Amino acid sequence: MGFWIPFVAVVxxxxWSKAYIRSNFAVGESMQIIGEWLQLVYRENPGAAFGMLAGARWLFISISTVSIALAMLLYSRLSSFGTPSRVMVPALGLVAGGALGNLVDRVRQATVTDFIYVKHFPAVFNIADSAIVIGSIILGIMLVTYTYRSGQSGGI
Known part of the structure; x- marks a missing residue:
């Protein structure tokens, strides 16, 4: 699948989903999708997860920019070593695409549009957030698996 397909697809x-929500919902408006379990709830988030560090726009712009650059650098390094991992490369694309999606919001409007609400989950989120989390979990599992396998074989 490579890096670019998940990267572009996520962005x-x-x-598109954020533009749809901003065009068709008022801030705070909601719509049930699957009863109370899954809803669209339009929020503008000036901070990070759970609204933490609201007002630290330039910090988040910097972190997003560095994250995208690091993901692309790691992808290019992996590619230069031959056949890159079929799992790691798309995971990097998910993380970079999610970071760019939220970066576009922060640069354009100083907040990030969130709209996905899942019952019993403490935050409203968006597709970019989901991609970052899924990609990060995959990368974390790969790191733990690699570290475990290296330890088993006497490596670092």
């Missing part, structure tokens, strides 16, 4: 899906 496009994220930006």
């Amino acid at each position: 496009l899906a994220d930006q």
Whole structure:
């Protein structure tokens, strides 16, 4: 699948969905999708997860920019070593695409549009957030698995 397909797919899906929500909902408005379990709830988030560090726009712009650059650098390094991992490369694309999706919001409007609400989950989120979390979990599992296997074989 490579890096670019998930990267572009996440950015496009994220930006399209946010534009749809901003055009069709008022801030705070909600719509049930699957009863109370899954809803669209339009929020503008000036901070990070759970609204933490609201007002630290330039910090988040910097972190997003560095994250995208690091993911692309790691992808290019992996590619230069031969056949890159079929799991790690798309995971990097998910993380970078999610970071770019939220970066576009922060640069354009100083907040990030969130709209996905899942019952019993403490935050409203968006497609970019989901991609970052899924990609990070995959990368974390790969790191733990690699570290475990290296330890088993006497490596670092």
